[in-house]
Amino acid sequence: xxxxxxxxxxxxxxxxxxxxxxxxxxxxxxxxxxxxxxxxxxxxxxxxxxxxxxxxxxxxxxxxxxxxxxxxxxxxxxxxxxxxxxxxxxxxxxxxxxxxxxxxxxxxxxxxxxxxxxxxxxxxxxxxxxxxxxxxxxxxxxxxxxxxxxxxxxxxxxxxxxxxxxxxxxxxxxxxxxxxxxxxxxxxxxxxxxxxxxxxxxxxxxxxxxxxxxxxxxxxx
DNA sequence: ACCCAGGTGTTTC
DNA sequence: GAAACACATGGG
Numbered sequence: 001x002x003x004x005x006x007x008x009x010x011x012x013x014x015x016x017x018x019x020x021x022x023x024x025x026x027x028x029x030x031x032x033x034x035x036x037x038x039x040x041x042x043x044x045x046x047x048x049x050x051x052x053x054x055x056x057x058x059x060x061x062x063x064x065x066x067x068x069x070x071x072x073x074x075x076x077x078x079x080x081x082x083x084x085x086x087x088x089x090x091x092x093x094x095x096x097x098x099x100x101x102x103x104x105x106x107x108x109x110x111x112x113x114x115x116x117x118x119x120x121x122x123x124x125x126x127x128x129x130x131x132x133x134x135x136x137x138x139x140x141x142x143x144x145x146x147x148x149x150x151x152x153x154x155x156x157x158x159x160x161x162x163x164x165x166x167x168x169x170x171x172x173x174x175x176x177x178x179x180x181x182x183x184x185x186x187x188x189x190x191x192x193x194x195x196x197x198x199x200x201x202x203x204x205x206x207x208x209x210x211x212x213x214x215x216x217x218x219x220x221x
Numbered sequence: 222a223c224c225c226a227g228g229t230g231t232t233t234c
Numbered sequence: 235g236a237a238a239c240a241c242a243t244g245g246g
Binding site: 229233234 | 238
Binding site for chain 3: 048087090091
């Protein structure tokens with residue numbers, strides 16, 4: 001493989017996806033705070049279910065001008081009430097507790113969203129959630145790795161690991177360190193995965209991702 | 222009746 | 235470390 005082969009391949013994939021799908025305008029949230037709530041709610045959960053929870057939360061905002069209940073509102077609201085509101089997003093007891101603890105930590109330290117170590121120290125915030133917040137709320141150039149990224153990258157033969165740091169390094173070493181690029185790339189991966197790669201089982205005969213990814217990379221070298 | 226969804230923390234070998 | 239398990243709703 002040529003020295004720059006891997007790099008060219010990754011750039012080609014991005015350009016191809018961008019040309020095909022266009023800008024995705026992520027994260028689907030109106031404010032940084034709403035983005036962070038969504039990041040926690042969407043853990044191992046379909047986004048359509050998270051939307052139901054987000055919409056329920058919007059119903060409790062204090063003023064019509066407020067797009068979303070404040071950090072303080074979430075932090076101080078009765079636990080049972082929050083559980084009920086976010087119930088459609090699944091794991092609702094865990095998530096209600098973790099959301100309130102996160103909200104309290106944020107009130108105590110407003111710089112939390114731009115500090116990776118602090119984010120990771122929060123209960124219920126792992127590497128993907130932390131990096132999502134760094135990228136989509138704090139606009140830092142951090143590449144987000146999720147189940148789709150691993151699945152697509154692995155099946156396309158880009159890499160052969162599931163280890164978070166390794167997959168992240170793979171992309172960051174092959175791309176300029178730009179938040180806008182990482183933002184768009186991750187969103188495009190999700191978009192692609194939702195359309196063509198709907199099975200977890202790598203041996204799934206009907207999963208068209210092998211063929212589609214070959215298509216996506218055709219002409220890349 | 223399955224399988225899947227934009228993970229994380231805990232327990233156990 | 236890595237593997238297994240709990241956490242829970244809703245859609246295909």
